[in-house]
Amino acid sequence: MHDGPVTTQRYISEACEEDLLKYGDSFRGAGYTKSVTEAEQRYALMLGVIRELDERVTLLDFGCGLAHLLDHLDREPKYRHVRYTGLDLSPKYIQAAKARRPDGSFILLDVLESDESLPSFDYVIMNGVFNFRGDVPEVSMLQYWQALLSVVFKHCRRGMAFNVMSRLVDWQRPDLFHLSFDAMAQYVGQALSRHFVVRHDYEAYEYTTYVYRSPSAK
Helix, strand or coil, X not given: CCCCHHHHHHHHHHHHHHHHHHHCCCCCCCCCCCCHHHHHHHHHHHHCCCCCCCCCEEEEEECCCCCHHHHHHHHCHHHCCEEXXXXXXXXXXXXXXXXXXXXXXXXXXXCCCCCCCCCCEEEEEECCCCCECCCCCXXXXXXXXXXXXXXXXXXXXXXXXXXXXXXXXXCXXXXXXXXXXXXXXXXXXXXXXXXXXXXXXXXXXXXXXXXXXXXXXX
């Protein structure tokens, strides 16, 4: 039964933990189904939200899983100015992330229970957090998406990136969260910020949205 955003979030987290248990430290263990290349493409796409390439910025990897995004940052010299922190509500994922990246900074927290201890960051990335919904009713998933975005954006100083499944597809999988552009834009524009960019130009049945506090200088 999914009687609220907190319950929905716990259900999704537990479903992800099944991937970790089955596949371990791999792209499959982090929730990707096709290849390492697919995962790397998403990391690069999410990092595209960062506007500043010549000054230090802080980044929160929300729903960090195994912290593979930190590996990606280390491989890309242009992101040496990015200071990484990973957050997950799953003790299993945080334990695994700390084990493989003891040099990383990690937070174990359910922000829908309480976000008082969560500091602010320049950018927040929510990669794959909203793709899966399993047997969660669509209306409950929509409420969860709205509630989590609202909480997380409070801790974002400059920009945020998230992805959801697209409705511009031949058919919609009932276990995934397909969100229309109109529903996304109406909520983001009214509740968060009217300064946002939609990326629907990559090879996947989803889209990514960058939400900013201020308009682009260009």
